[in-house]
Amino acid sequence: MGSAIWSLLLVVFIQIYIVAPTTDFGDSTALKSLVAEWENVPPSWVGGDPCGDGWVGISCTDSRVTSIILPSMNLVGRLSGDISTLSELQQTSMFRDLSYNQGLTGSLPASIGNLKNLTNLILVGCGFNGPIPDSIGSLSQLRFLSLNSNGFTGRIPPSIGNLSNLVWLDLADNHLEGPIPVSNGSTPGLDMLIHTKHFHFGKNKLSGQIPFQLFSSDMTLIHLLFESNELTGSLPSTLGLVQTLEVVRFDNNSLNGHLPLNLNNLSRVQYLFLSNNKLTGPLPDLTGMNSLNTLYLGNNSFDLADVPSWFRALRALTTLRMEHTQLRGQVPASIFELPNLQTVVLKGNQLNGTLEIGPSFSNQLKTIDLQYNSITGFDDGRRSYKFDIILVDNPVCTATETRSTYCKLPQSNSGPLYSTPPSKNCLPVSCSSDQISSPTCKCAHPYTGTLLFGGISFSDFRTSTPYEILKRQLMQFFQSHQLPVDSVSLSDPRMDLFEYHLLDLAVFPYGQSSFNRTGIFMIAFVLSNPTFRAPRELFGPYTFIGDNYEHFSDEPANSKKSSIAIKIGAAAGASLLLLLLVLAGTYAYRQKKRAERATKESNPFAHWDSKKSSGSIPQLKGARCFSFEELKKYTNNFSEANDIGSGSYGKVYKGTLPTGELIAIKRAQQGSVQGGLEFKTEIELLSRVHHKNVVSLLGFCFERGEQMLIYEYVPNGSLSDSLSGKSGIRMDWTRRLKIALGAARGLAYLHKLANPPIIHRDIKSSNILLDERLNAKVADFGLSKPMGDSERGHVTTQVKGTMGYLDPEYFMTQQLTEKSDVYSFGVLMLEIVTARKPIERGKYIVREVRLAMDKTKSLYNLQEILDASIGFAATPKGLEMFVDLAMSCVEESGADRPTMSEVVKEIENIMQLAGMNPNVESASSSATYEEATKGGSLHPYSDDSSAYSGAFPAPR
Incomplete structure (x- = not known):
């Protein structure tokens, strides 16, 4: 009997040993804590062994978790304080691309300061809020800190000044306030970051003066971005000591006083934005800034007798904006001879005399805007210019009532904006509604997002050359990193209110119609990290904001088996059979309950009884539940003839009720279908809205995985x-x-x-x-x-x-x-x-x-x-x-x-x-x-009309 017991214990011990997790217990506990806090975790995040079971986005070394990378995974939840137990964590970019996971919210736990080995902390575009913990200054190995595009509040922690290895610091697009911290005795500050190349602090609420101690000749800054804050006072002269600078943005603040004369020392600066401040005094000679291609000085109050003659020395200049700066005198024709010049905006000044462009103007010119000045004449040299000249509200126009083109505002959008054309080696194909044709003419689900550039060296969004160069470099980058990318598309270039250049990016998968999770997080990771470099001669600093990806391809099941485990499992079968049956029964029971809960949550209408009152039934006022078969009949089987509009949510169909009443049926496509509870809540909300100046919800349909909203038909479009x-x-x-x-x-x-x-x-x-x-x-x-x-x-x-x-x-x-x-x-x-x-x-x-x-x-x-x-x-x-x-x-x-x-x-x-x-x-x-x-004959939805595409509630 004794030997039998020992044999059984030995078998059980061997079994436990074989299935024991290879992940450190503390690391495994921390990751399970994240699973408990988050929704929409990857399907592979099951089992108790993150390292051994191959959890997507988790990298391990010797049983320790060393990397978590999960961008654009649609994660929802909070960041558990247990993250601090992952002491070997070297980099985490999941939260940023959780940024592309906007559902990640809450504050950043102070315990994050315990991750002493962390080198990258990238949490871009998430929903994090609250103050940035001071403990972040304890991450002595940190090289990249990107917390931009969140909801962080409070002040910049002075402790960040302790991060002596920091190369990239991006806190832009938050709600940070207070002064810029600099060192003072025992208190650290940003001036100590002499090896940091990037200061990105734009679009916050920082206030007070810019400390002169912030800058020194020891610094290696390349990008200095403080635009769209509430900074006051003057620019300190110490700024001119940082001769490594390439981009300087202090626009949209309340800076005043004179500009420092030694700005001329910044010979590497390509983009200088100082517009929309309260700057006064003379404009310093900037002849030494021989790399300058974009100069924004508008909406200031400089003391200028004439247009500065030294402008002609800025040979690299492509864009000059000095609207509302009290410029006086005549515009020198020599300005227009700058070889790379594309745009000159000098409107709202006191310029006078006769405008002469001269015979040797730049062949790059696109726009000369001199509105609201006192120009009395225009010597066009009997030329027909191919660029826009705008002299509206000048005496040369009002006095003679001329009808010349330069006395009218140019037609907007005179040509199509850039969009990546298909390859010359293929013909575009027609894809299903939820797929897009790639530049190589293949139907697929691309990974999409927006590139935001802090500066560009060209003015015409319709020109293809810079975008083709960017597209080519993106593809070379993806291929050199062996990423599963077939092609990339760029489209819809535009400028936002913050003078940022926006560009839509679509990345198409190689060899299949969708990316798997690994492909997505690899692409998003290299774009969210400052790994890819846009061509500097054309584009300034950039941020990438990725979209959630909804079309993950099926991931191959892990078929790796352990032959040893199989043999031992067979040997121990008799002794463990009863235990396994009990465990299986318990597991099945729990799974059944879990499935029932999931069904109830995904379909809150499943147990309706129209004759009884139930808490699960939406409290509807005037809206009814339509069956799928009814709507199919009313729309002639959702025929193309009844298709009256479309959008990112799906399509809108016109239907006719048996009474003859016309209806508009908004049918969500698969990628836009929301959760059942959210759909139910939206229906309840809209059914309560009744007003003659609000479009009425008539009903809904929630069958066969469909989500449809039925509205009154509004015949005259938008x-x-x-x-x-x-x-x-x-x-x-x-x-x-x-x-x-x-x-x-x-x-x-x-x-x-x-x-x-x-x-x-x-x-x-x-x-x-x-x-x-x-x-x-x-x-x-x-x-x-x-x-x-x-x-x-x-x-x-x-x-x-x-x-x-x-x-x-x-x-x-x-x-x-x-x-x-x-x-x-x-x-x-x-x-x-x-x-x-x-x-x-x-x-x-x-x-x-x-x-x-x-x-x-x-x-x-x-x-x-x-x-x-x-x-x-x-x-x-x-x-x-x-x-x-x-x-x-x-x-x-x-x-x-x-x-x-x-x-x-x-x-x-x-x-x-x-x-x-x-x-x-x-x-x-x-x-x-x-x-x-x-x-x-008038039909607001016929042909290319889109009155309903976006005119009704899109499922969230």
């Missing part, structure tokens, strides 16, 4: 279509006022009378639809945010919305309020009177109106900006009041903006002044409108 002339509806002043009033009433209802109140978050002209009588209806609640009783002041949330309409206060603070909608509505009002998009050719309509506006003149001096189709034979009654109201809505501070209820009252007053009854509905009696709609 306001955007009408303002652009696309719909054929004549937009006179009366109609524009009524549409503005209807939209304002709908938005005021959402803010005050909806239960709960709703912040729309995406008010824009394409989300204002027009019914058969041209009444405005607010649509698209895909980004809307309900306001609970505890959130009446504001909601702190990830910034979402549409660039151009986005409230800058919300953008900077991430605090969403009703006044954020008011700002967007103000931009919409300006769009109504100008028929211009909020951002065109890099020009922001709010800024353009603010700069041109002069209340002492007729129509506030806005004739060049206002839409001529309104008609100015007689000043439209109330138009100036309308502009006043719009500008009050776009005040920088939300506290200075009116409420939507106040906006409604003011528009009603304007209509009464114009002799209109604000309580009478619109009528479709316009001859233009009747002619356009005769016979039902």
